[in-house]
Amino acid sequence: MCTVCGCGAGEVKIEGGAHEHTHVHEDGTVHTHTHDHGHDHDHAHTHDDAPLGVHSHTHHHSDGSEHSHAHVHEGEHVHEHGHEHGHEHHHHHEHAVGGDLDYGTGPARAHVPGMSQARMVQIEQDILSKNNAYAAANRQWFDERGIFALNLVSSPGSGKTTLLCKTIELLKGSVAINVVEGDQQTANDAERIRATGVPALQINTGKGCHLDGHMVGHAMQRLQPKDESLFLIENVGNLVCPAAFDLGEHHKVAILSVTEGEDKPLKYPDMFAAADVMLLNKCDLLPYLEFDADLAEANARRVNPNLTIFRVSATSGDGMSAWLDWIQSGLEALRGKRSESVDALKRRVAELERQLAVK
Numbered sequence: 001m002c003t004v005c006g007c008g009a010g011e012v013k014i015e016g017g018a019h020e021h022t023h024v025h026e027d028g029t030v031h032t033h034t035h036d037h038g039h040d041h042d043h044a045h046t047h048d049d050a051p052l053g054v055h056s057h058t059h060h061h062s063d064g065s066e067h068s069h070a071h072v073h074e075g076e077h078v079h080e081h082g083h084e085h086g087h088e089h090h091h092h093h094e095h096a097v098g099g100d101l102d103y104g105t106g107p108a109r110a111h112v113p114g115m116s117q118a119r120m121v122q123i124e125q126d127i128l129s130k131n132n133a134y135a136a137a138n139r140q141w142f143d144e145r146g147i148f149a150l151n152l153v154s155s156p157g158s159g160k161t162t163l164l165c166k167t168i169e170l171l172k173g174s175v176a177i178n179v180v181e182g183d184q185q186t187a188n189d190a191e192r193i194r195a196t197g198v199p200a201l202q203i204n205t206g207k208g209c210h211l212d213g214h215m216v217g218h219a220m221q222r223l224q225p226k227d228e229s230l231f232l233i234e235n236v237g238n239l240v241c242p243a244a245f246d247l248g249e250h251h252k253v254a255i256l257s258v259t260e261g262e263d264k265p266l267k268y269p270d271m272f273a274a275a276d277v278m279l280l281n282k283c284d285l286l287p288y289l290e291f292d293a294d295l296a297e298a299n300a301r302r303v304n305p306n307l308t309i310f311r312v313s314a315t316s317g318d319g320m321s322a323w324l325d326w327i328q329s330g331l332e333a334l335r336g337k338r339s340e341s342v343d344a345l346k347r348r349v350a351e352l353e354r355q356l357a358v359k
Helices: 117-145 160-171 188-194 213-223 269-274 283-288 293-303 320-358
Strands: 012-014 018-024 030-035 054-060 066-072 148-154 177-183 200-204 230-234 251-257 277-281 308-311
Touching: 012 213, 117 148, 117 213, 117 320, 148 160, 148 320, 160 177, 160 188, 160 230, 160 277, 160 320, 177 188, 177 213, 188 200, 200 213, 251 269, 269 293, 277 293, 293 308, 308 320
Parallel strands: 148 230, 148 251, 177 200, 177 230, 251 277, 277 308
Antiparallel strands: 012 018, 012 200, 018 030, 054 066
16 A cells, blocks of 8 residues: 555655655655645654664674664564575465465555564554645635535546546536646646636646645645635546545545446445545446446445445536536535534624623
8 A cells, every 4th residue: 555655755746846755764654845835734844863763783794894784673573684694584485376365454454575564554544644634624724715625536547537627618607616637747637627728736746646635735725716616636547545545625536437347346445435426437338338337336335335326428428417416516515514604603703792892
């Protein structure tokens, strides 16, 4: 899983010159710092010369040479050396031919060579806790302004960007829209979105396989969406890593195309469990494919019984009206909630003014 394997250690670039650097320390901890952003997110962090629990050993060899290396003590004593001492540190296990291997059964539900399950769990909890703090701040920012935020997730090639463009074309006359595009490289999708006439900001994640709350916080500050608008986030094409990272959205929308397999929800359950909505896309192709749409929906509901599902086609427009109605309902509900909060605040202010007048 990306929270422990280090795949996000590349440079993140946000259009306009912003960039982030992610550092992975010897003890497995990860931190990120960003340059050239004028927003109010907290980026305070420190570097310690010697992380807690790390110390060095020096070895003297028979030829008179010596070297030092650091050890990290984390409850389970693990040594890794960049040389051989005449014995083998790797353990190979014989498995029967045809037997399955499952590396997702431990507490961390993942495997990283040389790292204990306990340490993996700790690192993941630390990373997700920090991300969740950013996401909570994003969600509060959206709520205070009545902005309805959706996080669109899917595998590559599901038709996500085409569906997004069609949605924008049908809604832009009735609501202000801003879009964040996530990809490892290029601004191709952001350019496609901007061609529809709405503002779009590209985030390139480098080696990273998903957007996170911190990146989206930068994008929000850059885009400055209008109150009571629609904020659409197109995540990096990936059915694994984006499932774990809250961005502050109100709903995660998983897109599954009929050109994929009906068993995708069972093979990638975390994503469909995290989603509130599933769009079964490219349904105009169903007459030409051996794809069982009913089975795909049934598999998705095995993972998440509460999933709202729409069958759509961005090409033909079939099913789009139900999807758009759902978005409009979400916008109206959030606007109503914001109005109630504002009215409650006004009543509170009026009551305090009355009490001061009495005194």
